[in-house]
Amino acid sequence: MQKRVSLKMLAEKLKVDVSTVSRALRDDPRVKPETRDMVQALARRLDYRPNAAARALKAGQSGRIAVLLSPPQQRFASPIFLELLSTLDQHLRETGRNLAVFAARTRDEEAELVRQIIDEGLADGIVLGRTRKNDPRISFLLNRGVPFVTLGRTDWPNAHPWVEIDYSEAGRLAVRALFDDLKGELHIVAAPEGLNFADYYVAGALKEAAVLGLPKPRLWRVEMTEAEGARIAGEILGQTGSVPAFACIQDSLAFGVFRAATAAGAVVGRDLTVFGGQNFPGSEHTSPPLSTFSTEDHRIADLLSQVMLRRLAQSATGPFETHTVLPTVLLRQSHKLAQNEAFIPVKQSG
Amino acid sequence: MQKRVSLKMLAEKLKVDVSTVSRALRDDPRVKPETRDMVQALARRLDYRPNAAARALKAGQSGRIAVLLSPPQQRFASPIFLELLSTLDQHLRETGRNLAVFAARTRDEEAELVRQIIDEGLADGIVLGRTRKNDPRISFLLNRGVPFVTLGRTDWPNAHPWVEIDYSEAGRLAVRALFDDLKGELHIVAAPEGLNFADYYVAGALKEAAVLGLPKPRLWRVEMTEAEGARIAGEILGQTGSVPAFACIQDSLAFGVFRAATAAGAVVGRDLTVFGGQNFPGSEHTSPPLSTFSTEDHRIADLLSQVMLRRLAQSATGPFETHTVLPTVLLRQSHKLAQNEAFIPVKQSG
DNA sequence: ATCGTCAATACAAACGTTTGTATTTATCGC
DNA sequence: GCGATAAATACAAACGTTTGTATTGACGAT
Numbered sequence: 001m002q003k004r005v006s007l008k009m010l011a012e013k014l015k016v017d018v019s020t021v022s023r024a025l026r027d028d029p030r031v032k033p034e035t036r037d038m039v040q041a042l043a044r045r046l047d048y049r050p051n052a053a054a055r056a057l058k059a060g061q062s063g064r065i066a067v068l069l070s071p072p073q074q075r076f077a078s079p080i081f082l083e084l085l086s087t088l089d090q091h092l093r094e095t096g097r098n099l100a101v102f103a104a105r106t107r108d109e110e111a112e113l114v115r116q117i118i119d120e121g122l123a124d125g126i127v128l129g130r131t132r133k134n135d136p137r138i139s140f141l142l143n144r145g146v147p148f149v150t151l152g153r154t155d156w157p158n159a160h161p162w163v164e165i166d167y168s169e170a171g172r173l174a175v176r177a178l179f180d181d182l183k184g185e186l187h188i189v190a191a192p193e194g195l196n197f198a199d200y201y202v203a204g205a206l207k208e209a210a211v212l213g214l215p216k217p218r219l220w221r222v223e224m225t226e227a228e229g230a231r232i233a234g235e236i237l238g239q240t241g242s243v244p245a246f247a248c249i250q251d252s253l254a255f256g257v258f259r260a261a262t263a264a265g266a267v268v269g270r271d272l273t274v275f276g277g278q279n280f281p282g283s284e285h286t287s288p289p290l291s292t293f294s295t296e297d298h299r300i301a302d303l304l305s306q307v308m309l310r311r312l313a314q315s316a317t318g319p320f321e322t323h324t325v326l327p328t329v330l331l332r333q334s335h336k337l338a339q340n341e342a343f344i345p346v347k348q349s350g
Numbered sequence: 351m352q353k354r355v356s357l358k359m360l361a362e363k364l365k366v367d368v369s370t371v372s373r374a375l376r377d378d379p380r381v382k383p384e385t386r387d388m389v390q391a392l393a394r395r396l397d398y399r400p401n402a403a404a405r406a407l408k409a410g411q412s413g414r415i416a417v418l419l420s421p422p423q424q425r426f427a428s429p430i431f432l433e434l435l436s437t438l439d440q441h442l443r444e445t446g447r448n449l450a451v452f453a454a455r456t457r458d459e460e461a462e463l464v465r466q467i468i469d470e471g472l473a474d475g476i477v478l479g480r481t482r483k484n485d486p487r488i489s490f491l492l493n494r495g496v497p498f499v500t501l502g503r504t505d506w507p508n509a510h511p512w513v514e515i516d517y518s519e520a521g522r523l524a525v526r527a528l529f530d531d532l533k534g535e536l537h538i539v540a541a542p543e544g545l546n547f548a549d550y551y552v553a554g555a556l557k558e559a560a561v562l563g564l565p566k567p568r569l570w571r572v573e574m575t576e577a578e579g580a581r582i583a584g585e586i587l588g589q590t591g592s593v594p595a596f597a598c599i600q601d602s603l604a605f606g607v608f609r610a611a612t613a614a615g616a617v618v619g620r621d622l623t624v625f626g627g628q629n630f631p632g633s634e635h636t637s638p639p640l641s642t643f644s645t646e647d648h649r650i651a652d653l654l655s656q657v658m659l660r661r662l663a664q665s666a667t668g669p670f671e672t673h674t675v676l677p678t679v680l681l682r683q684s685h686k687l688a689q690n691e692a693f694i695p696v697k698q699s700g
Numbered sequence: 701a702t703c704g705t706c707a708a709t710a711c712a713a714a715c716g717t718t719t720g721t722a723t724t725t726a727t728c729g730c
Numbered sequence: 731g732c733g734a735t736a737a738a739t740a741c742a743a744a745c746g747t748t749t750g751t752a753t754t755g756a757c758g759a760t
């Protein structure tokens with residue numbers, strides 16, 4: 001357990017000044033080639049690594065990028081997050097940066113957490129998702145001039161780079177798909193109001209319902225958990241004799257619908273129809289295979305990483321034109337009623 | 351975009367020394383109560399936050415704990431990781447620490463990454479999973495005296511705290527369950543050799559097979575991906591006329607088996623049987639519901655966090671007696687062949 | 701020989717904290 | 731009213747870097 005090797009230590013051993021050592025290691029032309037080689041040789045031999053805290057202090061930059069994990073984070077948290085963390089870390093490490101992760105307990109806590117991250121110098125930039133209306137995190141970051149990238153556009157769509165999944169299209173798509181065999185009431189099951197992606201989904205779904213001449217669908221704004229999906233479907237299946245259709249914004253909710261159906265002795269594709277979202281692992285193997293839309297997780301993670309890096313390289317202020325709306329792709333067709341046709345996979349997901 | 355507020359700034363405004371400001375903020379009895387209040391009032395008004403880098407440099411501690419995400423990290427990465435990150439961040443922030451995340455591309459890269467984390471002072475402690483035989487990460491950390499906690503025991507079981515899932519029991523359990531209706535060859539599909547949890551699983555499974563007087567099962571050591579599960583099952587389903595049984599160490603592999611079965615027109619529960627692991631989201635809703643074992647993700651995450659904090663509070667060297675082996679719980683019974691009995695959920699998973 | 705020039709290196713300050721020690725100021729005993 | 735004592739505060743060094751500037755010594759030009 002020897003002492004950590006520092007510039008000072010190298011300097012003492014070589015009987016030169018720390019400044020010379022520092023410059024030698026950075027290939028500064030001001031140091032004599034022989035000195036440089038000597039320093040570098042010893043540094044390599046002792047496996048010298050520059051201290052991150054000291055560098056951060058000097059540079060006024062932490063060298064870290066934060067990812068904000070949005071609550072609630074449970075087993076059913078969107079699979080995109082892990083992919084994002086992994087991809088982002090790869091990209092960051094290539095540019096000498098590291099990844100910091102913060103998980104707020106509640107949505108209200110997030111703004112304060114963001115403030116802490118910035119003002120304590122815990123990170124130089126932030127990646128955040130689940131943008132919302134009047135998002136206090138965004139106004140704070142803009143105000144401070146902090147580089148950040150969001151998953152989902154905000155109320156200041158031209159003030160920062162963002163990447164967005166086309167949830168409006170997803171909503172439209174789900175309703176359109178369910179419409180074909182619609183035999184009963186249509187339920188839109190989305191995340192709480194104010195969350196932008198959910199608002200877009202609902203808007204897209206409602207618009208499509210109107211276009212198709214449907215009566216106004218029943219709207220549910222709940223947390224995206226299997227429990228909530230089960231609760232809602234359980235309630236509906238208990239009271240109606242018709243064949244309800246559920247357009248769920250996320251597969252977690254749809255899984256809940258499956259659970260409620262099983263509990264009620266109802267069969268999906270006969271007594272009810274379901275459409276999910278985000279193509280969770282396992283959704284391919286439900287019975288019938290869950291209709292859902294793909295969100296191209298890897299591409300999103302990759303894009304967010306790239307955009308974050310580009311933003312970090314930019315000067316302090318915008319405009320930042322990097323706005324990308326990613327398409328959603330229809331997967332499978334289990335929403336079709338059994339008596340109409342066989343369940344056929346539209347596209348393999350692996 | 352005003353300058354960050356520092357101790358110096360507060361000191362100048364109040365015409366006192368920075369040391370006084372520093373002490374006032376930490377409620378040092380050496381500063382006069384009126385001065386203390388004056389300082390704290392201004393600090394609150396200007397929303398002063400101590401700079402993390404400066405503190406880290408002075409303290410010789412980064413104030414961060416690293417979590418190593420083990421490759422491969424894909425959509426099917428174990429759901430435990432997100433839960434772990436979330437829980438750990440909660441606990442850490444309560445003690446003024448933060449969470450850093452590192453994702454190695456390959457297993458070989460991990461040891462070097464760990465070295466970098468420690469020697470550059472990127473973190474003061476590490477949480478790591480997927481321990482293996484002759485794990486170079488562990489020997490390095492022990493050598494450096496770094497506080498760390500592992501998910502899964504190591505070759506140095508008394509030298510550091512760890513938490514372990516009872517994979518030996520899981521293997522035993524899977525084979526025992528599949529045995530009841532075994533009509534063909536038994537396949538053990540586990541993660542690559544050298545990964546401790548997989549080795550325990552295989553050992554437990556083989557031992558149980560021997561106890562039950564079964565012929566030696568066929569062994570597969572592959573990455574835990576749906577693709578690998580599908581590949582293996584596809585191969586087997588193509589060549590055998592019998593009813594193979596697959597004990598998969600993780601649901602991702604089992605999902606692959608389901609996919610291959612669908613592709614081959616085979617029906618799970620009639621033409622083959624499957625047993626999974628870790629109870630992934632969605633595994634409840636396969637048809638038939640996937641038999642698997644639960645790994646109590648939240649409890650694991652909580653335990654790892656607690657143990658890490660306790661370890662950080664301890665003196666530099668052991669012994670560290672915190673060893674916990676968590677049980678695995680059988681969920682569902684879809685491995686039963688259809689003609690024998692109906693598929694009944696043994697226990698709800700939500 | 702002397703000065704300027706250049707290369708090579710050393711010195712020093714700074715980033716924002718924390719903390720040991722020195723200094724100032726007020727208070728008390730006598 | 732004077733020295734001792736304690737309270738309050740200021741000074742200074744340190745953590746490990748980076749980087750601007752000063753110093754040293756050798757050499758060529760005059």
